[in-house]
Amino acid sequence: MKDTYGISHINKVRQLQKKAHYDKATVHAILDAGLVAHVAFVQEGAPVIVPMIYGRVDDALYLHGARKARVIRLLERSDRACLNVTLLDGIVLARSAFNSSMRYRSVTVFGTPRLVDDHDAKVEALRVISEQSIPGRWDELRTPHEREIKMTGVIRLGIESASAKVSDGMPDDEDEDYETPIWAGVLPLESRFTELQGDDRVLDGVTPSAVVQRLQGRRL
Numbered sequence: 016m017k018d019t020y021g022i023s024h025i026n027k028v029r030q031l032q033k034k035a036h037y038d039k040a041t042v043h044a045i046l047d048a049g050l051v052a053h054v055a056f057v058q059e060g061a062p063v064i065v066p067m068i069y070g071r072v073d074d075a076l077y078l079h080g081a082r083k084a085r086v087i088r089l090l091e092r093s094d095r096a097c098l099n100v101t102l103l104d105g106i107v108l109a110r111s112a113f114n115s116s117m118r119y120r121s122v123t124v125f126g127t128p129r130l131v132d133d134h135d136a137k138v139e140a141l142r143v144i145s146e147q148s149i150p151g152r153w154d155e156l157r158t159p160h161e162r163e164i165k166m167t168g169v170i171r172l173g174i175e176s177a178s179a180k181v182s183d184g185m186p187d188d189e190d191e192d193y194e195t196p197i198w199a200g201v202l203p204l205e206s207r208f209t210e211l212q213g214d215d216r217v218l219d220g221v222t223p224s225a226v227v228q229r230l231q232g233r234r235l
Contacts, residue, residue, distance in 0.1 A: 025125055026178040036179040039074075045122045045179055046071050048235050049100035050148050054078060054172075056096045056128075058089055069098075070143035076124065077131070077140040078170040087168035090128040096172060098124040102235055105203040109186035110195050118182050118201060125176040131169040140169045151226035206235040 019038045020026065028035035036042065046069075055064040065086045067078045076098065080087045090096060105118035131137045138159065145153045186199045208230050211223055 020174070020177045022178075023176060026123065026176040028178050028180055031180070031182070034180050034182050036181060037177075041179045041181070042122050042124075042174075042177050043071065045102065045120045045181075046076070046100055046124075047147075048120070049102060049122075050235065052076070052078070052098045052100045054086070054090070054096060054098045056090060056093045063089065068144060068148065070140070070145070070147035072143055074174045076126075076172045076174065077143050078128075078172060079141065079144050080168055082166055082168035084168065087130075087170060090170045091130040091168075093128050096126060096128045098126075098172060102206065103204050104183065105201050107182075107184075107186050107201055108199055110188045110192040110197045110199050114186055114188050114192075116182065116186075118184075118203070120179070120181050122177060122179045124172065124174050126172045126174055128170045128172050131171050134164065137164060137167070137169050140171065141167065144169075149226075149230065155224055155226060208233045 018040070020042065022037055026037075050068065051066050052069045053064050054067050055062060057063070063086075067080060067086065069079075070077050078090070099121065101119055101121040103117060103119050107116045107118060109115040131140050141159065141164075142153045185201060188199065210231055211227065213223075
């Protein structure tokens with residue numbers, strides 16, 4: 016198995032090429048850190064983009080929604096789809112508005128969406144999606160009801176092509192601007208889970224499991 020995604024006119028990063036990454040390790044790490052993907056496709060000649068939760072296994076992403084939802088039906092009939100996951104890590108405060116920017120980790124994926132029809136494959140895909148946001152939680156929960164499985168649509172998007180773009184540096188100002196008496200640097204931004212808030216209908220004596228407790232403070 017290749018450890019990089021091939022570069023073509025589809026996935027080639029054209030702006031700030033030095034920030035581009037095509038190796039699977041970088042692409043997968045960013046996808047695994049994210050929680051929401053924005054999925055784009057074409058409906059009747061017009062662009063559509065929808066946020067969806069997802070999970071990854073090797074070179075495939077799984078997306079889920081209501082089986083009757085427009086996005087599932089449209090993806091089922093689409094030949095191509097594009098997906099993006101972006102994580103913001105800070106604001107880069109330069110000495111000019113032009114050179115001010117952000118720190119980020121971003122991945123764009125291209126592939127062919129396919130509806131997952133097989134019952135066992137769908138259940139496994141739902142487990143993968145659950146594990147993306149709440150690792151270990153699936154095994155603590157009751158088994159999904161058959162009606163829940165039937166009501167849920169799952170799309171498999173094979174990662175046929177992908178690229179990552181990572182910006183993690185300090186301001187890159189014009190030479191003459193370094194003599195300007197303006198503070199410059201980075202204001203880091205962290206996305207992390209905070210403290211658990213219990214449902215007021217939790218049974219007496221029931222406490223959060225270790226799986227749930229260790230999510231507190233987790234950084235994306």
